[in-house]
Amino acid sequence: MVFLGHFRVETSLFDSQSRNGLHSAGDKTAPSLFQPLCKGDAMPLDDFKPLTIEHKDTFDAFFREDPPRISELTFTNLFIWRHKYRPVWCRWQDCLLVLFEPEGQAPFGLQPIGSGDKAKTLGALEDSLISLSSNAVNLVQRADEVFVERFIDPARHTALFDRDNSDYVYRTTDLIDLPGRRYHRKKNHLNRFLKTFAFEYRPMDMEVVECFLDMQETWCQMRQCSEHPDLLSEDYAVYQALTHFEELGYTGAGIQIEGRIEAFTLGEMLNPETAVVHIEKANPEIPGLYAAINQMFCQRAWAGVPFINREQDMGIESLRSAKESYSPDHLIKKYSIRLKG
Template identity: 50%
Template sequence: MTLAGYKELELEDREAVNAFLRADPPRTSELTFTNLFMWRHHYRPQWRAEAGCLLLALAPNGQEPFGLPPTGAGDKLAAARALCADLSQAGARPSLQRVGQDLAQALAAAGGFRAQEDRDQSDYVYLAADLAALPGRRYHRKKNHYNKFAKNYQFEYRALEPPLVGRVLEMQESWCALRECHLDASLASEARAVYEALSHFGELDYRGGVILIEGRVQAFSLGEPLNPDTAVIHIEKGNPAFEGIYAAINLLFVERAWSAMTYINREQDLGLEGLRKAKESYLPQHMVPKYVVTPEFT
């Protein structure tokens, strides 16, 4: 579905989109150009400007289109109404999803909108200093995992650079073969997103970190600044044959790449029990609640 007056997101749109994000730094993990671009084959993002705000509509294959929260320094109430009207005109049931708490409450208070919390999409946010050091008894088990990895394996951590991109893609392909990504639509979509990010390394605004063992990439992580005090981690992968490797890439990437940040946003758990347990085990400092906002005027 293509909305009238909207443009499909392309690499050439990076600066136009980033201008709105700089004017209104986001707290929710979806709102970076890198994230929108790398997932574009799955979510099919479209955009236009209205009332001084960025309007973003997503039309995932086989799913109902929806809007993301209007972003920018303009009139967000007018922008939200315009986005919902555009979705309705295109034949969709209009809704805004992944909406932060402040905007959701403001829209509901203005009248004409209903807001319902979406726990499965809410983001986990940690203190960067905690993830980089795993201090104290509360992180004792995590620190033991890292120490065991460091003791058992001769490894090298390196920041992602162009010569390493091919080796990261090889590791991603091996990971997908192990997990049979071709049999799982969500894993296949994620694999495409990783490929898009890596094949445009240097053109997008993210950084990466890798762990090499005997010259082969066995773990990698990709992230970027979300706002002035927070980095968001989009992708993290490790070879499970190396015990403790996830604890290692988590710690080292934050320590080496994001020590200047106060917070690390590690995105949502999607309602998956195992993922929720893993994210809770790192003791989030706070959550970023998100809401589904639906209009009453269409």
């Protein structure tokens, strides 16, 4: 998943016609190769079921029991990207197992979550994927370093470092205070914005959500997102996040200037030490606005949380430069797990 790993999403684009068309298609998701709870020692493919909003409580219970480190493993991220990645899931021997079957791509799994035997679950996943597709190169993608060290079998598996999808993690106090020479330019951008613009910071509510949707529709018409599949898919994920704001229960905020929302962001707790920012958008024509929405959201929503995960750069050089410019404390290194031979 990307999964909204963009440090900068400078336009949000989804017109009403495209939204309605993709929404209809999403409600009639292409038949899954998998179907619904995994039983016994085997893992029948027909025990999997497609992800829906009604599954949030189940996923949240697993995440509380076994707090994740990678940004992919929140229900919000899995849900809003479901039309692209077509996730299916089951519970198997006290583990939560999620598989992706993106259209036109080989299926793969995420690392198991829960109190069960994860090494055994990985073996069962291996059997399922092999029986499903001879093209299933990766058993698991986006696995964190701790999972790789503890649960893969070096005699059977190879773990390949995935730099493009590794998560950037920052100290919250750094993003709030912007201390020292390394943040000098960021602080200048923020101060320029504060001195230049009369603005209002708006915590997210349903009124603000409607403003975000209006902004996206206008930008979509400008950028012709319906002609660009990647933009269409990304923007639909944002649309899903906004239209399911109350059910998903994340935290968000926007910056309003002259009665118009010009930036917004959303995030949630990933684990007891870390919040994850899924989306950050701003009008790139307003100087300092990105610096402002970043700093204000951290200060007003996450001041009591030690770390902020701002997701991955996907190998996009401009995103990598932007994320590194904020001096991350560390990376959550991720790996693709493959069978040897």
